[in-house]
Amino acid sequence: MNNPRQHQSLILRVTGYFLLPLLILFSLFMLLRGHNEPGGGFIGGLVAAAAIVLYMIFSDVKAARRLVAVDPRDLLGWGLAIAILSGLPGLFLGQPFMTSQWMELDVPMFGMLKVGTPLLFDIGVYLVVIGTVLTILLTLAEAED
Amino acid sequence: MLYALLGGFGVAALAAWLHRLTGRHSGWILALWPATLLLYFLSFLPDINSGTVLFFYDWIPSLQIRLSFRIDGLSLLFALLISGIGLFIVAYAGRYLEGHRDLGRFYVILLAFMSSMLGVVLADNLIALFVFWELTSITSYLLIGFNHEDASARRSALQGLFVTVGGGLALMTGLILLGQVGGSYELTELLDNGDAIRQHALYTPILLLIVLGAFTKSAQFPFHFWLPNAMAAPTPVSAYLHSATMVKAGVYLLARLHPALGGTELWSALLGTAGAVTLFIGIWLAVRSTGIKKMLAYSTVMALGTLTLLIGIGSEQALAAAMAFLLAHSLYKGALFMIAGIIDHETGSKDLRDTGGLFRAMPVTAVVAGVAALSLAGVLPMFGFVAKELLFESVLDDPRTWLLAMVVAGAVMTVAVAALIGILPWYGQPVATKKIPHEAPPALLAGPVVLATLGLLGGLFAPWVDQHLLAAATSAVAGTPVNPDLALWHGINPALGLSLFSLIAGLLLYRWHDGFRTATAFTDTLAKRGPERGYDWLMAALVRIAETQTRFFQSGYLRYYLMITLLTSMSLVWLVIGMKGDGLRLHLDLRDVQFHEAVLIFTLMAGAITAARTTSRLGAVAALGAVGFTVALLYVMFSAPDLGITQVLVETLTVILLVLVLFRLPGFLKLSSTALRVRDAIVAASVGVTMTALVLFALDARLYDSISHWHIAESLPSGYGRNMVNVILVDFRALDTLGEIFVLALAAIGVLAMIRLRAEDKRHE
Numbered sequence: 001m002n003n004p005r006q007h008q009s010l011i012l013r014v015t016g017y018f019l020l021p022l023l024i025l026f027s028l029f030m031l032l033r034g035h036n037e038p039g040g041g042f043i044g045g046l047v048a049a050a051a052i053v054l055y056m057i058f059s060d061v062k063a064a065r066r067l068v069a070v071d072p073r074d075l076l077g078w079g080l081a082i083a084i085l086s087g088l089p090g091l092f093l094g095q096p097f098m099t100s101q102w103m104e105l106d107v108p109m110f111g112m113l114k115v116g117t118p119l120l121f122d123i124g125v126y127l128v129v130i131g132t133v134l135t136i137l138l139t140l141a142e143a144e145d
Numbered sequence: 146m147l148y149a150l151l152g153g154f155g156v157a158a159l160a161a162w163l164h165r166l167t168g169r170h171s172g173w174i175l176a177l178w179p180a181t182l183l184l185y186f187l188s189f190l191p192d193i194n195s196g197t198v199l200f201f202y203d204w205i206p207s208l209q210i211r212l213s214f215r216i217d218g219l220s221l222l223f224a225l226l227i228s229g230i231g232l233f234i235v236a237y238a239g240r241y242l243e244g245h246r247d248l249g250r251f252y253v254i255l256l257a258f259m260s261s262m263l264g265v266v267l268a269d270n271l272i273a274l275f276v277f278w279e280l281t282s283i284t285s286y287l288l289i290g291f292n293h294e295d296a297s298a299r300r301s302a303l304q305g306l307f308v309t310v311g312g313g314l315a316l317m318t319g320l321i322l323l324g325q326v327g328g329s330y331e332l333t334e335l336l337d338n339g340d341a342i343r344q345h346a347l348y349t350p351i352l353l354l355i356v357l358g359a360f361t362k363s364a365q366f367p368f369h370f371w372l373p374n375a376m377a378a379p380t381p382v383s384a385y386l387h388s389a390t391m392v393k394a395g396v397y398l399l400a401r402l403h404p405a406l407g408g409t410e411l412w413s414a415l416l417g418t419a420g421a422v423t424l425f426i427g428i429w430l431a432v433r434s435t436g437i438k439k440m441l442a443y444s445t446v447m448a449l450g451t452l453t454l455l456i457g458i459g460s461e462q463a464l465a466a467a468m469a470f471l472l473a474h475s476l477y478k479g480a481l482f483m484i485a486g487i488i489d490h491e492t493g494s495k496d497l498r499d500t501g502g503l504f505r506a507m508p509v510t511a512v513v514a515g516v517a518a519l520s521l522a523g524v525l526p527m528f529g530f531v532a533k534e535l536l537f538e539s540v541l542d543d544p545r546t547w548l549l550a551m552v553v554a555g556a557v558m559t560v561a562v563a564a565l566i567g568i569l570p571w572y573g574q575p576v577a578t579k580k581i582p583h584e585a586p587p588a589l590l591a592g593p594v595v596l597a598t599l600g601l602l603g604g605l606f607a608p609w610v611d612q613h614l615l616a617a618a619t620s621a622v623a624g625t626p627v628n629p630d631l632a633l634w635h636g637i638n639p640a641l642g643l644s645l646f647s648l649i650a651g652l653l654l655y656r657w658h659d660g661f662r663t664a665t666a667f668t669d670t671l672a673k674r675g676p677e678r679g680y681d682w683l684m685a686a687l688v689r690i691a692e693t694q695t696r697f698f699q700s701g702y703l704r705y706y707l708m709i710t711l712l713t714s715m716s717l718v719w720l721v722i723g724m725k726g727d728g729l730r731l732h733l734d735l736r737d738v739q740f741h742e743a744v745l746i747f748t749l750m751a752g753a754i755t756a757a758r759t760t761s762r763l764g765a766v767a768a769l770g771a772v773g774f775t776v777a778l779l780y781v782m783f784s785a786p787d788l789g790i791t792q793v794l795v796e797t798l799t800v801i802l803l804v805l806v807l808f809r810l811p812g813f814l815k816l817s818s819t820a821l822r823v824r825d826a827i828v829a830a831s832v833g834v835t836m837t838a839l840v841l842f843a844l845d846a847r848l849y850d851s852i853s854h855w856h857i858a859e860s861l862p863s864g865y866g867r868n869m870v871n872v873i874l875v876d877f878r879a880l881d882t883l884g885e886i887f888v889l890a891l892a893a894i895g896v897l898a899m900i901r902l903r904a905e906d907k908r909h910e
Contacts, residue, residue: 034871035875036866038868039871040787040868043791050797073894087883098880100876118864121879125882131893132893140806
């Protein structure tokens with residue numbers, strides 16, 4: 001992949017452009033449905049990372065970094081911070097660290113929606129997974145040059 | 146109470162920022178915090194004779210760890226010293242280190258230390274006490290090594306840390322044993338339970354462990370060597386940590402636990418001997434040194450030995466003497482250290498021989514030094530005199546005459562040291578110094594002036610000090626109400642005679658101290674073979690062992706790491722099965738295996754064998770991929786869709802990863818000989834057999850009910866989720882997941898560092 005423009009497949013590129021947003025959406029879908037159906041932050045994170053890696057393959061590393069906009073290493077930090085943060089509300093209520101807190105929101109058109117700290121925690125996991133995969137893969141891909 | 150203690154850590158966290166904000170006068174601003182604490186603790190003073198005040202806060206209730214605090218005479222005495230001297234030290238440091246680029250950091254550590262030290266003396270819970278105890282060791286380490294660019298400062302810091310934390314380890318064991326034996330971790334209950342503890346079979350180990358912790362902290366022989374080395378710290382630190390407060394933590398602990406552990410023959414022998422030997426060696430080395438700070442440091446060792454000795458004797462009078470001596474010592478030694486700092490700061494001299502005739506340039510400092518030195522020498526009417534009288538009286542009552550000999554010899558040399566510090570730099574021929582000397586600014590002088598004056602007032606109003614503070618402190622140490630009746634004048638008695646004798650002999654020693662120093666030079670060779678050699682030897686041995694075992698285990702070859710890990714875990718598994726595996730059965734039943742499952746298994750095995758045998762790297766990757774996807778299929782078939790999805794995704798990413806690194810690897814060579822490959826095959830096969838056997842055994846033996854039922858039942862009602870796997874991951878066992886994502890993040894950073902560093906290396910070539 002020293003010069004990606006030379007040996008790239010047109011099919012991959014065209015389908016890739018269409019797949020990318022779908023995959024990202026799918027990863028969010030996986031993240032959100034995780035509590036009731038197969039999915040969750042870990043799987044969602046892997047899907048999102050795979051989508052970005054796909055993008056990296058049919059364009060190049062620099063473009064992939066531009067696409068993510070933030071440094072993947074920052075994602076690690078933010079993910080961990082969010083995950084830890086999600087454990088704090090329990091502390092303020094006098095319960096052990098990481099005790100989950102839930103509340104029910106009445107969202108118009110959707111009915112009752114249960115939101116809780118585990119979702120926040122899962123978002124943290126999601127970010128860490130994306131950060132880890134991208135940090136490793138993007139660095140490796142860059143090291144080629 | 147909790148705010149008074151933990152607030153200090155908050156102030157410490159803000160200190161660097163406050164320093165940047167207030168600039169030159171940050172010392173005075175930050176000194177407001179210890180001043181507030183001092184007022185707070187002073188408010189307990191009027192009621193101190195009416196009993197102990199307790200405060201409770203839960204910390205880790207399941208482990209019986211509480212943040213409980215007690216204020217009685219002993220802890221109040223210490224708290225007042227810590228906050229009172231701390232007030233002047235912070236102000237002093239602001240001027241002493243003015244313009245130092247790390248002054249902000251200095252404040253942070255100093256204030257954190259102050260809070261930790263208050264925690265040690267106020268804690269009622271043993272575990273809380275220990276946590277604060279270790280915090281003081283760590284902050285002390287950071288403060289000794291404050292000039293971290295100086296190799297000897299770093300070495301001294303590390304030495305202090307190793308010695309005190311090594312002792313801390315023993316202390317922790319001792320405290321836990323004490324808690325188990327005494328049935329509680331609360332001092333309040335333990336102190337009333339002394340008889341039961343002393344008669345328990347574990348009394349001796351408990352005492353030895355705790356005493357070890359206290360001795361290392363309080364620099365008792367043979368652990369005294371770290372304290373003089375700790376003088377590498379800036380002077381305010383030496384004045385505060387290494388004379389007035391932290392090194393007294395060990396003494397505090399012994400005094401505190403005296404009602405629970407004291408009074409036995411072992412106690413008296415152990416503490417009496419160590420105290421007397423420390424006293425003598427400390428003051429001997431003090432007279433023999435010429436560096437001002439070294440001399441003060443060794444005389445601090447002497448004071449710590451005296452305190453240990455007095456607590457070891459344990460009579461009511463001895464305990465009263467210990468409390469009086471403690472107070473007197475903190476006052477004059479704090480002042481003298483700060484004066485040593487002033488001399489250094491204003492003249493640039495650190496050695497007594499480089500000073501002289503400074504009285505003309507800095508009269509106030511000279512007078513203050515004189516007053517403090519009088520208290521050190523124990524001259525009427527200073528508070529030091531009261532303490533010294535009590536010391537002589539208690540030792541006279543003890544049957545061991547050799548203790549008396551040691552103490553008197555120590556007193557003689559103490560007088561000589563006091564004279565050296567109180568007279569030599571100030572009078573006589575002026576000596577040319579590096580800087581032109583001038584009077585110290587108020588921030589530097591405030592501490593010595595106040596402390597020395599208190600030492601004088603304490604002597605004049607000894608009965609007042611006694612009634613309002615020391616009686617309560619002594620009662621707390623004794624465990625019963627005691628009225629020690631401190632007074633300046635005890636009448637003409639043997640103690641007064643000894644006092645006079647030590648004064649005259651000490652002055653004679655001062656007169657001929659140069660001759661004395663040359664005459665006793667032979668002890669230097671002895672000192673070189675002292676316990677510090679043992680420490681050095683131990684450290685060198687530790688490094689050698691670490692090197693050897695690192696060379697053995699860290700070969701740098703992944704295959705050996707894998708082999709060691711696999712073989713070790715395998716042997717451990719078989720060891721346990723061999724020892725406790727009676728009645729285990731292999732649950733081998735192949736009747737339920739469906740046809741498609743068998744096909745999958747064979748695909749899996751074929752993939753694995755191909756991966757191991759192929760001669761093409763791409764082939765190996767593909768074969769491994771086949772294995773991975775088959776496993777994913779298996780997961781799906783056994784209704785674990787989450788695992789299946791994860792496996793598929795991870796396989797995909799792994800293939801991409803391999804593709805990225807593939808062409809960077811050297812050509813696919815057959816590196817290992819057939820014999821090595823056979824060995825590897827045997828290892829691999831036996832590990833596989835072990836794991837299979839383990840699973841089959843586990844299927845048969847169920848010691849406890851499976852937790853899955855609980856998970857299935859509770860997933861929706863308590864976790865609000867139908868996907869059990871996810872509920873477990875993010876709710877029931879979220880802490881595990883948190884740990885795992887930390888590992889993930891660390892792995893990513895590791896890979897990043899490895900690749901980046903290599904790339905940089907290449908660029909340099």
